[in-house]
Amino acid sequence: MTADPATPLLDTVEFPADLRRLAPGQLPQLAEELRAEMIAAVGQTGGHLGSGLGVVELTVAIHYVFNTPEDRLVWDVGHQAYPHKIITGRRSRIRTLRQGGGLSGFTKRSESEYDPFGAAHSSTSISAALGFAVANQLSGGTGKGIAVIGDGAMSAGMAYEAMNNAKQAGNRLVVILNDNDMSIAPPVGGLSAYLAKLVSSRPFLELRQFARRISRRLPNVLHRAAKRTDEFARGMAMGGTLFEELGFYYVGPVDGHNLDHLIPVLENVRDAVEGPCLVHVVTQKGKGYAPAEAAADKYHGVQKFDVITGEQVKSAPGAPSYTGVFAQALAAEAARDDKICAITAAMPSGTGLDKFTALYPERTFDVGIAEQHGVTFAAGLAAQGMRPFCAIYSTFLQRAYDQVVHDVAIQNLPVRFAIDRAGLVGADGATHAGSFDVTYLASLPNMVVMAAADEAELVHMVHTAALHDSGPIAFRYPRGNGTGVPLPAVPERLEIGKGRIVRSGTKVALLSLGTRLAEALKAADQLEARGLSTTVADLRFVKPLDEELIRRLMSTHEVIVTIEEGAIGGLGAHVLTMASDEGLTDAGLRIRTMRLPDLFQDHDAPDRQYDTAGLNAPHIVETVLKALRHNSAGVEEARA
Ligand SMILES: Cc1ncc(C[n+]2csc(CCOP(=O)(O)OP(=O)(O)O)c2C)c(N)n1
Structure with missing residues (x-):
């Protein structure tokens, strides 16, 4: 295709079919334009930057060579898929990334047929691609399953579980590492050292070398002996790769920014390899944008930024983040207790543990993207007398649920779970929301579950957890900044299972768990203004529940409303169960539960998310008025 030199090539490529009409020689220019478009878009929206920049050429090459969407392309995590979105019909919406109603920051099935599988949690791509490949095999379809997985994501056990089963897909499965x-x-860890060794011990693969190898792989009886000799020789020379031992044909390393190498190698993988194939592509995170190349970790995820300077928009100085307060509080505990140690699953900065590592490197463990291992490792540490804090986001702890139940709770081991990003998470959307931790943890025998109402409470909870040796204990806190309350100079040890009254009234009792407390207090002001005397309690614990306090409030108030930032099955369920078990509802007590709605809430601005969820002060007031059968003017209606 000859394009008008004045027209950017990217303007001629809306879908991969347009891309495939270009000559190979035009692809580097297209890649540069795609990179510039991505930088400009993320400058306006914020989001994941470094990972996408690193796969611009790879994205172009995959769509050029493979027959997407019939070949099912699965991006692991999906945070690197912005260039993919731009050339699969979504360029006109790319500046809506992560905004309410806009494109998701990850792959999403409902967005495009080019996103055959949604993601955001890592290391699922090989399993999913294998599923596509085998389904096609069974139904006679011709499409392949192609997984693109990062070296970080490759540290998770799930990737190996999938590779262990890959043989059945034959050459319909392509894994691009x-x-x-x-x-x-x-x-971190042995795998990353192993990959580094592979890359440094072999020259980048070019088509010529690849073709030589491929010819030896052809299924020709005459070549079998030679093939065996070749494999033997390769094994002797550089060791059979781990991937070969798992049944993959290993190709690489390939320079992932050199389209002259990438395209022919992928074409050969598409056409000539017999079994499942793993193509080892080497890329640079942040490629082509100097600030991101210079600090790949800082530009993994960014705020809006100035494209010329790379400077990110700073949020106004305010209260410290919950994450920062947690890290500082934990460091203070570790200073007085050398048994305290901390575990992160590849999120040292996200959990604040990078600061802890700087002080106590020998007591910090980054286990890689391996939440399951991290939890059982913590259980082992605890069983041997250490005091481990597992700092894992609510959403990622889901992956280690059996380990929490089987290795920690059943054995009643004192593992401390620091659960960051509990509740709604704004632009990261449904895949990252911490909606379920209270439900899945507070149902476990032996487990203590706390939720911090503000950052001062968080400090007390870290202290309480540090001193709690009799079994597992968890505390949850949200994404973002605290409320600005002063931090305690000396942390308090909270009495297990005891809440506190924050404001006393007589008619309505609001039972809050966690950071919706601020909205509950606002609602109490508005109810008082209507003449409805309101008590506000911060329960602190959902397990064990402060039954004595709740019983007292139930016997002295007309309406009880529970408020929490979690799914059904949390505080509301525990309070209702207690009330009905004790027959407290028999006398007509009105109990209402406010919680996250029964849906996966899409990405949006946090305040809008709370509005959608119905968890702001006006919703609380409305719930109370309805329960009292008041109309919106506050006038009591006749009871039915
Ligand atoms: C189960 C799970 N744990 C943690 C994360 C958070 N996370 C998102 S991307 C990422 C790093 C992925 O590294 P890699 O696969 O090498 O991709 P890259 O960003 O380097 O392209 C992590 C830890 C996640 N998405 N899923």
Whole structure:
């Protein structure tokens, strides 16, 4: 295709079919335009930057060579898929990324047929691509399953579980290992050292070398002996790769920014390889944008930024973040107790543990993207007398649920769970929301579950957890900044299972768990203004529940409303169960529960998310008025 030199090539490419009409020689220019478009868009929206920049050429090459969407392309995590979105019909909406009603920051099935599988949690791509490949095999479809997985994501056990089963897919499965030698932070562990060795011990693969190897792989009886000799020789020379041992044909390393190498290698993988194939592509995170190249970890995810300077928009100085307060409080505990140690699953900066590592490197463990291992590792540490804090986001702890139940709770081991990003998470959307931790933890025998109402409470909870040796204990706190309350100079040890009255009244009792307390207090002001005397309690614990306090409030108030930032099955369920077990509802007590709605809430601005969820002060007032059968003017209606 010859384009008008004045027209950017990217303007001629709305879908991969347009891309495939270009000559190979035009692809580098297209890649540069795609990179510039992505930088400009993320400058306006914020979001994931470094990972997408690193796969611009790879994105172009995959769509050029493979027959997407019939070939099912699965991006692991999906945070690197912005260039993919731009050339799969979504360029006109790319500046809506992560905004309410706009494009998701990850792949999403409902967005495009080019996103055959949604993601955001890592290391699922090989399993999903294998599913596509095998389904096609069974139904006679011709499409392949293609997984693009990063070296960080490759540290999770699930990737190996999938590879262990891959043989059945034959050559319908292609795994592209995108090795940029970075997770969000520098990668950890034996696998990353192994990949580095592979890359340094072999020259980048070019078509010529690949073709030589492929010819030896052809299924020709005459070549079998030679093939065996070749494999033997390769094994002797550089060791059979781990991936070969798992049944993959290993190709690489390939320079992931050189389209002259990438395209022919992928074409050969598409056409000539017999079994499942793993292409090891080496890329640079942040490629082509100097500030991101210079600090790949800082530009993994960004705020809006100035494209010329790379400077990110700073949020107004305000209260410290919950994450920062947690890290500081934990460091203070570790200073007085050398048994305290901390575990993160590849999120040292996200959990604040980077600061802890700086002080106590020998007591911090980054286990890689391996939440399951992290939890059982903590259980082992606890069983041997250490006091481990597992700092894992609510959403990622879901992956380690069996370990929480089987390895920690059943054995009643004192593992401390610091659960960050509990509740709604704004632009990261449904996949990252911490909606379920109270439900899945407070149903477990032995488990203590707390929720911090503000950052001062968080400090008390870290202290309480540090001193709690009799079994597992968890505390949850949200994304973002605290309320600005002063932090305690000396942390308090909270009495397990005891809440506190924050404001006393006589008619309505609002039972709050966690940071909706501020809205409950606002609602109490508005109810008082209507002449409805309101008590506000911060329960602090959902398990064990402060039954004595709740019983007292139930016997002295007309309406009880529970408020929490979690799904059904949390505080509301525990309070209702207690009330009905004790027959407290028999006398006509009105109990209402306010919680997250029964839906996966899309990405949006946090305040709008709370409005959608119905968890702001006006919703609380409305709920109370309805329960009292008042009309909106506050006048009591006749009871039915
Ligand atoms: C189960 C799970 N744990 C943690 C994360 C948070 N996370 C998002 S991207 C990422 C790093 C991924 O590294 P890699 O696969 O190498 O991709 P890159 O960003 O380097 O392209 C992590 C830890 C996640 N998405 N899923």
